[in-house]
Amino acid sequence: MNEKKKANPIRKILESRLFSQIMPVGLLVILTVIFGIATKGRLTSAASLKIIVEQALVVATVSTGGAFIFASGNVSLSLGATTVLTATLSLLAYNKTGSIAVMFIVAIGLGVILMTVSALLSTALGVRVMYVTIVMMTLLSALQQAILGGSTVSLPYEVVQKLVKGGVMYIGFIVFFIVCVVLFHMTDIGRSLRFIGTNNLCAEQTGISKAKYLLIAFIIAGVGCGIGAILAIIRGGSVGTSTLPSLNMDCMLALVLGGMSIFGGSKSYVYSGVVGALTVVVLNQGLLMIGVDATIIQAIRGIAFLTLVTVSQVRPKGLPAPEG
Amino acid sequence: MADQQTILEVIHMDKNFGVTVALNDVSFTLERGHVYGLIGENGSGKSTVSSIIAGMQTATKGDMTYKGQPWKPTSMLEAQEHGIGMIVQEAGTIPNITVAENIFLGHEKMFKKGPFIDRAKLTSDAQKLLDELGIKEFKASDRTGQLDMQMRKIIEIAKCMYWKPEILIVDETSTALSLEGRQFLYKVMAKQRDENKTVMFISHDLDEMMEHCDKLTVLRDGVIIGTLDKSEYEPNRIRKMMVGRELKGDYYRSDYEGYSDEVVLTAKDVTTLNDLLCMNLELHRGEILGIGGLSECGMHTVGKALFGIEKVLDGEVRVKDGTLINSPRTAIDHRMAYVSKNRDTESLGLSATIAENIASTGYKINAFFGNLISFKKEARYVDKQIEDLQIKCAGKNYMVNTLSGGNKQKVVFGKWVASDAEILVLDCPTRGIDVGVKASMYKLFTDMKRSGKAILLISEELQELIGMCDRILIMKDGQVTREVMRAENPTESSLIDYMI
Structure with a gap:
């Protein structure tokens, strides 16, 4: 390999992939330290950290699955609505049968079915994923409202306790996360999706079928929604029309905060959702604890999201195309 | 005080892209009334230095003077307004707007009429420019997306000439042009020189450079190797300066080895929505089969149809075991490969x-x-x-x-x-690359052929077809109209006759 010399070591570090992978973790640590100091240690107490992790689990799970869709350069807006409707129907299934196994099967099965419908609509009609998922988001939210009206549906307290004590939340997330890491980074699934996100046309001409891999991405995201729904049930004990209202936005924010490009492609990492979910919750909790109004927090999250999307559009200095 | 004849001076310029050194202490002077050629291998820094002069990017170190004043443009528009215009290598037009809108892109305020843009004046001014340049193939009101790549390049030339540049930089433009397009470009360059203005011409076509440039500057790995006057031009000497080693002109195949009788790919009566009509061909093991023709003959669609990218409406493409090729995946599963003419996209x-x-x-x-x-x-x-x-x-x-x-x-x-593909469909694989890389590619093709691989070489370069192929199929109106064997020792003029 002919290597040209005169490397600027600082620039080399800044432009390296490793730096872009480590930076989100650094951001999480910095935010935790800043809010830890600002809240005089309340945020970093053991009890508070446990709450942060538990709160982050739902977002982390759903966004880990969603990372597969985002890697392909597509934006899904129905992850939140799918998770909430799935949670509602799986709880109703439990109430009907009294079986936890049925609840689990319904959650995962329904998550997969709903996401598969989105994928098929997009590929069959040739409509962009974003537009299809806008329709799905509206439709699924309306469906949940029609089913529940103003009421909520709950899981009996003793069942919740049993699941909490059994560590189902952590086990569910860890198993799903490990499977996703393997699929994303060690099989053709993740690589193909990233390549589609980089250049869709080139991917097709390299034999990578966009329709096939997009369907796989939605199925994995559907499993994520299903597991996310179970975690939401266990954490909240009940589901209503106001459950997890900003889940989709939280997932998107988590992915970009976790270092993933909103446009997918080469710089997509499956762990972005996890690091980002923790960052989102630390940001939310930290701001709440120092007394910032909830509306202002929403605005701050929106600004953070737009800033990160803007930054991710800036071409790194070392990457022009120096032809000839 | 700078010499009146000197229009631009580049002084000790460096440019780094991260760890890559693109230019290393580059200095040269451009004078009025000359066509300067900048030649070098891919990655030698030609486009980098010209794009810095034209304001597309900035140098890491070094200075420039333009008409005796320090020159540090911050954008192409600024350079254009000061008299330095550049026709870029990549596509520089927007398809969804008209030719006139492309010509005045970024300068719409010139046609401001109250809060609106006077589109009628914009179009008529653009049409006037096209008329002045003798461009009759399209009108200013035509939608750019309807024109082919060559015509779009002509728009870029017109766009550049509107500003009557004192320095015109032509970066790898001729590769996108046919013979007529090139003649038009040469005419524009010659006019520029006659008007005591300057041209900086970048191309990988050595013959073209030697014919049209008054001086040739050779760059290698970001360093100027030397500048030659027209009287000093000698192809092998220039090639040696470019690649740093002896490189004889005959880098094509010299053998007549032939190929196996075994057919590995068959196209039978292939008809597509555009371009192809009952096209037939057979590709053999160990063969380099060339496809040539005039632009619009459909040869580029052949590659896409054979690889399953372009939908075949009638007829069929099959590999040796009889499998129908109808998608890139099937093609790849049967060890086919496809290199598109449009590399970057x-x-x-x-x-x-x-x-x-x-x-x-x-x-x-x-x-x-x-x-x-x-x-x-x-x-x-x-x-x-x-x-x-x-x-x-x-x-x-x-x-x-x-x-x-x-x-x-x-x-x-x-x-x-x-x-480890066995059948390679290559559409203009050496387009826009320098002689050094070309030579290594040709060697690779020959080695592949000898190892039994089959290559379909679609090319606009007749020398390449003659030099590399066992057989050449000439296409016209979407069909193969003539087959020429290597043993016939075809010439460029005989191939052109068949094409016409």
Whole structure:
């Protein structure tokens, strides 16, 4: 390999992939330290950290699955609505049968079915994923409202306790996360999706079928929604029309905060959702604890999201195309 | 005080892209009334220095003077307004707007009428410009997307000439032009010289450079190797300066080895929505089969149809075992490869790394235990291609868009060579690459042929077809109209006769 010399070591570090992978973790640590100091240690107490992790689990799970869709350069807006409707129907299934196994099967099965419908609509009609998922988001939210009206549906307290004590939340997330890491980074699934996100046309001409891999991405995201729904049930004990209202936005924010490009492609990492979910919750909790109004927090999250999307559009200095 | 004849001076210029050194202490002077040629291998820094002069990017170190004043443009528009215009290598027009709107892109305020843009005046001024330049092939009101790539390049030339540049930079423009288009460009360049203005011309076509340039400056690895006056031009000497080693002109095949009788790919009565009508061909094991013709003859669609990208409405494409090729996946599963003419848009993931691009054909090959990919195997798969094809890069994890054109093309080849394809469909594979890389590509084609691989070479360069192919199929109106064997020793003029 002919290597040209005169490397600027600082620039080399800044432009390296490793730096872009480590930076989100650094951001999480910095935010935790800043809010830890600002809240005089309340945020970093053991009890508070446990709450942060538990709160982050739902977002982390759903966004880990969603990372597969985002890697392909597509934006899904129905992850939140799918998770909430799935949670509602799986709880109703439990109430009907009294079986936890049925609840689990319904959650995962329904998550997969709903996401598969989105994928098929997009590929069959040739409509962009974003537009299809806008329709799905509206439709699924309306469906949940029609089913529940103003009421909520709950899981009996003793069942919740049993699941909490059994560590189902952590086990569910860890198993799903490990499977996703393997699929994303060690099989053709993740690589193909990233390549589609980089250049869709080139991917097709390299034999990578966009329709096939997009369907796989939605199925994995559907499993994520299903597991996310179970975690939401266990954490909240009940589901209503106001459950997890900003889940989709939280997932998107988590992915970009976790270092993933909103446009997918080469710089997509499956762990972005996890690091980002923790960052989102630390940001939310930290701001709440120092007394910032909830509306202002929403605005701050929106600004953070737009800033990160803007930054991710800036071409790194070392990457022009120096032809000839 | 600068000499009145001197229009631009580049003084000790350096340019680094991250760890890559694109220009290293480059100094030269441009005088009025000359056509200067800038020549060098891909990645030598030609486009980098010209783009700095034209305001597309800034130098890391060094100075420039323009008409005796310090010159540090911050944008192409600024350079254009001060009299330095550049026709860029990549596509520089927007398809969804009219020709007139493309010509005045960024300068719409010139046609402001109250809060609105006076589109009628914009169009009529553009039409006046086209008339002045003698462009009759399209009108200012035509939608750009309806025109072919060549016509779009002509729009860029017109756009540049509107500003009556004192320095016109022509960067690798001629590769996108046919013979008539090139003649038009040469006329524009000659007029510029006659008006005591300056042209900086960049091309990989040595004959073209020697014919049209008064002086040739050779760059290699970001360093100026030397400048030659017209009287000193000698092709082998220039090539040697470019690549740093002796490179004889005859880098094509000299053998008449022939090929096997075994047919590995058949196209029978292939008809597509556009371009092809009952097209037939047979490709044999160990054969380099050339396809040539005038623009619009349909030859570029042949590659796409054979590889399953272009939908075949009637007829069929089959490989040796009888399998119907109707998608790229089927083609790849039957060890076919396709290199598109449009490298940057179809053959590469520019914002992916070199490793990711090469590895994209090897997910199955590098798998172990089901679908799990072995990182070790994959690294070997990628490293081998970087070594074998001598891809100049700072590292395999650098993005492809940091590479020069020739090295990008090597990455495209690398991904298909690595996949051990048996049938290669190559559409203008040496387009826009320098003689050094071309020579290594031709050697690669010959080695592949000898190892029994079949190559379909679609090319606009007649010399390439004559020099490399066992058979040449001439196409006209979407059909093969003539077959020429290597043994017939065809000439360029005989091929042109067949095409016409």
